[in-house]
Amino acid sequence: MSGIAKTLAKRQEIPKQYQWAVEDVYADDATWEADFAKVQAMISDLAALQGSLNQSAAKLLAALKTQETMLKAVFKVAFYAGRRKDEDNTNSLYVAMSDRARSLAIQLNGAMSWFTPELLSLPVEQLEKYLGEEPELATYCQLLDEIMRRKPHVLSAEQEYLLAQVDQVSQGPATIFSMLNNADLKFPTIRDEKGQEVEVTKGRFVSFLQSPDRRVRKDAFTAAYSTYRGLKNTIAATLGSSIKGDAFYAQTRNYESSLHAATFPDNVPVEVYDNLIATVHNNLDKMHAYVSLRKQALQLDELHMYDIYVPIVKDFQMGVNYQDACAMVIDSLAPFGPEYQNIVRRAVSERWIDVYENVGKTSGAYSAGVYGVHPYMLLNFQDDIQSTFTLAHELGHSLHTYLTLETQPFIYADYSLFVAEVASTVHEVLLTHYLLSITSDPQERAYYLNNYLEGFRGTVFRQTMFAEFEREVHARSAAGQALTADMMCDIYYDLNVKYHGPDMVVDQDIAMEWARIPHFYRAFYVYKYATGYSAAVALAKQILTEGAPAVERYLGFLRSGSSDYPLNVLHKAGVDMSSPAPIQSAMDEFGRTVDELKELLNC
Numbered sequence: 001m002s003g004i005a006k007t008l009a010k011r012q013e014i015p016k017q018y019q020w021a022v023e024d025v026y027a028d029d030a031t032w033e034a035d036f037a038k039v040q041a042m043i044s045d046l047a048a049l050q051g052s053l054n055q056s057a058a059k060l061l062a063a064l065k066t067q068e069t070m071l072k073a074v075f076k077v078a079f080y081a082g083r084r085k086d087e088d089n090t091n092s093l094y095v096a097m098s099d100r101a102r103s104l105a106i107q108l109n110g111a112m113s114w115f116t117p118e119l120l121s122l123p124v125e126q127l128e129k130y131l132g133e134e135p136e137l138a139t140y141c142q143l144l145d146e147i148m149r150r151k152p153h154v155l156s157a158e159q160e161y162l163l164a165q166v167d168q169v170s171q172g173p174a175t176i177f178s179m180l181n182n183a184d185l186k187f188p189t190i191r192d193e194k195g196q197e198v199e200v201t202k203g204r205f206v207s208f209l210q211s212p213d214r215r216v217r218k219d220a221f222t223a224a225y226s227t228y229r230g231l232k233n234t235i236a237a238t239l240g241s242s243i244k245g246d247a248f249y250a251q252t253r254n255y256e257s258s259l260h261a262a263t264f265p266d267n268v269p270v271e272v273y274d275n276l277i278a279t280v281h282n283n284l285d286k287m288h289a290y291v292s293l294r295k296q297a298l299q300l301d302e303l304h305m306y307d308i309y310v311p312i313v314k315d316f317q318m319g320v321n322y323q324d325a326c327a328m329v330i331d332s333l334a335p336f337g338p339e340y341q342n343i344v345r346r347a348v349s350e351r352w353i354d355v356y357e358n359v360g361k362t363s364g365a366y367s368a369g370v371y372g373v374h375p376y377m378l379l380n381f382q383d384d385i386q387s388t389f390t391l392a393h394e395l396g397h398s399l400h401t402y403l404t405l406e407t408q409p410f411i412y413a414d415y416s417l418f419v420a421e422v423a424s425t426v427h428e429v430l431l432t433h434y435l436l437s438i439t440s441d442p443q444e445r446a447y448y449l450n451n452y453l454e455g456f457r458g459t460v461f462r463q464t465m466f467a468e469f470e471r472e473v474h475a476r477s478a479a480g481q482a483l484t485a486d487m488m489c490d491i492y493y494d495l496n497v498k499y500h501g502p503d504m505v506v507d508q509d510i511a512m513e514w515a516r517i518p519h520f521y522r523a524f525y526v527y528k529y530a531t532g533y534s535a536a537v538a539l540a541k542q543i544l545t546e547g548a549p550a551v552e553r554y555l556g557f558l559r560s561g562s563s564d565y566p567l568n569v570l571h572k573a574g575v576d577m578s579s580p581a582p583i584q585s586a587m588d589e590f591g592r593t594v595d596e597l598k599e600l601l602n603c
Contacts, residue, residue: 007199008359011088018322018355019087020376025080032080032097039073039104046070046111050157053118054126057134060119064140067112072371072410074108077101079370086378089183090360106168113160119144120151142563143411153253153264163252170249173242174521177235181518182362187227190219200224202363202516203380209309210386221306225509228516235515236485243477246523258474262524266418267565273467273527275580280464280530283587287461288501290453290594295503296603303503305496305510309454312601313447318385322355325381325388329395332434333427335543336551343402344395346374352398353377353391364518365390367397367424371410375401385451389428396427400558408561416566417525418577421459421532422539423558428455429540442600449597456590459533460583465499467527469514474523488514531577534586538575550574 026032045066052059078101084094119127127144131137137144154160187200193213200208200223208220228235246258255261263270295303297312311318320328326348330341347353354361357380369375375398381387400423405413432452439445472491477483489511496506519526539557542550557573570577 008201008357011091011358011360014356014358017351018353019351020083020354020378021351022080022083022087022376025076025083025370025373029093029097032077035073036077036100036104039070039077040107042070042073043107043111046108047114050114050118053115054122057130057137060130061134061136063115064137064143067115068410070108070112074101074105076370076372078105079368079373083368083376083378086362087354088358088360089179089362095179102171103168106164109164109167110161113164114157116147116150116154117157117160119147120154124148139409140411149267150264153255153261155253163249170245173238173245174518177238177242177518177521178362180231180235180238181516183360185227185231188223190216190223192216201357203357203361203382206309206386207382207384209306210311210384212310212314214307214310217306217310218304221507222509224516225512228512229509232485232489232512232515236483236488239473239488239514239520240477240483242521243474243483243523246474247478257478259471259524266416266567268418268567269578272531272578273471273524276527276530276583277464277468277471279580279583279587280461283584283591284499284501286587286591286594287457287499288503289591290457291501292503293594293598293601293603297601302505304505305500305507308457308500308504311447312450313443318447319383320385320388321383322381322391325391328388328435329392329427329431332392332431334434335430335547336555340399340555343399347377347395347398350374353379353394355379355381357381365394367394367401369398369401369405371405371413375405385447389431389451389455392427392431393424396424399423399427403555403558404561407559408563412561412563415561418528418566419532419535419557419569421529422536422570425455425459425533425536426540426543426554429537430543433540433544446597446600449593449600453590453593453597455533456586456593460530460586460590461499463526463529463533465495466517466519467524467530469495470520470524470526485515531583534582535570535575535577537586537589538582539573542574 026035046063049059049063049066053063078098081094081097081101085091085098087094089095127148131141155163181202187202189197189199190208192198193211193216198204200220205220205224209217211217211220243258246261250256250258250261253261255264259273260270263273291303294307294312298307298310300307326344330344333341333344352374354377361380362378363380365377365379367375367377377394377398379387379390379394381391397420400415400420404415429452432448432455435448436445439448469492473483473488476487481487492514493506493508493511496504496510500506514520517526539550539554543554553573557569560569560572564572567576567578575582
């Protein structure tokens, strides 16, 4: 498969080799149903353990193991249903299964809600005594430490049970937005470079914005944002409800703010969030210089927001089919050695990846894992270099997940969102380095440098702008202001003016971009893209310059999972994210690359 079809394929029209092997989780829906019923029947086992933790170390261990078994089973049930739904959000069977799985998870959360309050009621001396009496409890030390750290924010067993029941309601705004954005929202058609009518889709949107034909870029830009503008009040109400829900949970759990509640699970000080925004603000002159370079290189009298994605290297087309993209990514990972590369080959050959867009498929790209099974990747591959970098990015997530699952017990077999974007970005940086190393063509080199700069623009500057938008709208909500669509548009528009500088014509349509960003429904998440990218740039540089010692430290990071707090794990890998220094270092790298590209293009 290659190129952009006039209309999207239906799921059954996608060749099997390009569909992920969800049957590796459950052979069929009937097997899933059997497990669902089994898990449902087991939930009462947890409730029966209530009141036992103060009896003995053996009772505590039994409760921990039972809880672990139940969580493992529920995660697997939810994972399968979620992947099936993401294949086609218009398939009511899998939408219903996903909803049932969420309800099951909520039932489990309710059944477990007594555990943490009861554990926290134990005197520290008694817990230490238990650890001395029962050697198997040593495995749970980090988990128990984390629970004790949360003590000021844990409520009584009755209150925790009520919050667990409210959880399904609190997911409503994100669920509604997802269905609106992935299933119901329809975009108009535009004429492509050949004058043919082609449907605008979320998967194709960036490809259109990368078109050398400026009319195509503008038409796609207008088509997308006019569609969102027609629903601006509905989406504003949906996001506003999500923000109020975040505030409710923060207040209920005695956090200073929604931001404090969001950074607490990672054990990351709020200052890290604020330092990111402050450091990027101090370096906006570098972003403005890149915008100026883009305007000069494209030879435009006015640079508009729909010109920000198009490669600035003219007369160079970089189409890449999926097979070639896989080969390029595998070759770029040579610094990690053949064993690492072979895991990537398995991901391709064993169908860990769902490759192409189809009707109803969830937009964007992601990697997800579940204990006992290999990771899975969702792509919407478009046969271009950007999709190749997306492939590298998601494979970074998947290798992180694979090595964590291979090394850690279930309780530590996940990793913090704070470090989640590091491995993915290391892959992107290594792919950039590889592509630059194998070309002697000045235009091709300029193309890759431009793409590298786009990584910084999209992941450090853009995500920091998102983070600033989130901080502002949450603060206004906390101050009692109504979160109207017009308010959100004004805030978002002004931030674009600030971040892009005087050489950018900030089109009014860009004020609607906030309405299409799903990450805003996971409060204060996006800043981790920027911090993760900065950490990754530093780690990739160590891997390329130091070799084996840096690789070993990095692989240790990938295997750590949640066995330690994220700042500690990154520090062991070789980067201190409690300091703004890595952000500044990334800004300096961006500035140097702008200068190099400017010299190469004689601008």
